[in-house]
Amino acid sequence: MADTTFVLDGRTVTLSNYTVVNDSVLDEIRKDLQLAQADTQPKNNTYSSHNNSFGFSDTIFFTFLIVLIILTYAKPPFLAKIIAKITGVTETDDQNIDEYQNTQYETTAARDYYLYNQNNLDLKHQDIETILDKYFVYYKNLDKQLQCRFFDRVLKFMNSKDFLIYSNEPFKEMPVLISAAAVQISFGLDEYELPHYQYIQVKKEEYFARETLHVLAGNVEDNSITLAWNQVLKGFSNLEDGDNVGLHEMAHALYYQEIIIEKDASDFANYFNQLMKDGEYVLEQKVCPHNLYTPYAFTNLQEFWAVSVELFFEKTPHLQTAYPNIFEHLQKLLKQNPLIPNKPVS
């Protein structure tokens, strides 16, 4: 599904490809607006230093205040129905999601978010192995030697980040599976830690991006990768639909790390440029004749790249048949071949 927009108080709000609209999302938007209001007050809390990473403008604040008032009096369930009617998006199936969340962190006081990093991740090697083994098919399919390499990378990636979990139920599966998504796409490459991205923010569900008036399932901005946990799980619960927000956002992050930050002049940049040429050709067609690329991929070349990575891992044979050049360039760029699940990398 492509982006869908609707107008609220004269402002255009965009629902992204992954957006699922239900009451809790609207509650989340309302809460976000309240937090926006709180942002203007002097801060005195443990996590204030992290707030500096996320900018906020006064003009937008007043716009949101107006939107907040409207949302407060517009009876959100009613509004939800209208939005659902406009977008035609159905609600999330929570059944798959619950089975992934087994290991909840012990929490004492309720907070806006919990911060986990190498000091308090509290994950034994056995825990990580169990989580990967249970839920991460890419890892399960690897031969023993590559499983060790994958495990090692997940551990290093996870220990190098600060995870900000915006939920009263922080799960140990969150840092492990999100790190595994990053490690999966870069598994053929020498560098995999995405050092530009210090923060991984995990929202319970889809969230409202104040700056752009978008409701999102994930985004990459400044030094932070943000993901909606319900959508991450949805992505990994079906590995053949070409829809995986974890891989999608990590693809954006990998691009930024390699091309913009590192100014990589090696194979990666070379094949990335070739892939962009493939993309220009596909985007010129305006529509995918192979029932493969969703309209969202046609937004721009960045989205084409991120969606291509999703298809590379989830619809591999289909992509190879329909677009052999794109498949070949992705294979060379990421230095792996998902058609050989036990040994995708050398």
Ligand SMILES: [Zn+2]
């Ligand atoms: Zn994207």
